[in-house]
């Protein structure tokens with residue numbers, strides 16, 4: 001008789017048995033603060049609490065692009081170590097009850113009133129609208145941009161993130177589960193890259209000739225697929241998923257990588273550079 005899967009009587013029975021792999025220590029079934037600790041705060045009007053992951057990079061690229069185009073804008077960046085549980089400190093949870101980076105506080109310089117911001121898409125739209133940058137004036141183009149931004153938040157990020165979990169972080173002895181997850185989310189990742197690639201056929205940017213928030217928000221997860229995930233043997237996800245076939249998307253990424261603000265934004269709160277160079281590493285180059 002073939003063994004078939006049935007749910008355990010309660011999910012709690014699986015917590016002990018099936019947890020493991022990178023980051024499993026931060027998984028939990030409830031929300032809220034675990035420790036009482038306030039957040040560091042600098043002098044700038046905008047305080048960014050983040051980490052150089054694709055979700056964090058969307059916001060820091062936007063911030064650097066705003067600065068690059070001369071907007072009167074500055075921000076302090078604070079490194080949130082999600083592996084050590086910084087996202088569960090009370091100061092962080094007060095800003096973001098969902099305990100995820102990126103989060104942000106925008107303080108009105110006159111009234112000193114704080115606006116708390118979380119969810120990378122919400123943060124990006126808030127600042128792009130506030131400074132009237134990177135959002136097309138034309139209604140049809142703006143609607144197209146919104147389609148792509150919601151696609152990013154609802155599909156590209158979450159699905160590629162699941163692929164990354166099974167490819168990069170899941171326990172090494174969960175062979176069947178990893179194969180299943182890698183197949184399911186890897187195929188979906190390929191489909192999403194194909195969607196992006198087709199949108200970019202014959203275009204410089206997502207909307208055509210106009211650079212927009214859509215380019216800022218769609219780049220980091222595509223870059224992660226191409227460059228950042230590795231399986232335990234060191235096989236890169238770009239090679240595994242044959243990303244060389246997404247020629248339009250690769251050309252678009254190359255174009256964006258020429259932008260100095262993109263390069264700075266990608267490095268804000270980076271894991272790799274934080275210890276040595278702080279949250280804005282280029283300041284120490």
Ligand SMILES: N[C@@H](CCC(=O)N[C@@H](CS)C(=O)NCC(=O)O)C(=O)O
Nearest residue numbers: 026053055082100101102119120121
């Ligand atoms: N939809 C959220 C996703 C944010 C998210 O998942 N952030 C991850 C890092 S990329 C995180 O903070 N993880 C901490 C945890 O899982 O406890 C956004 O776009 O801001």
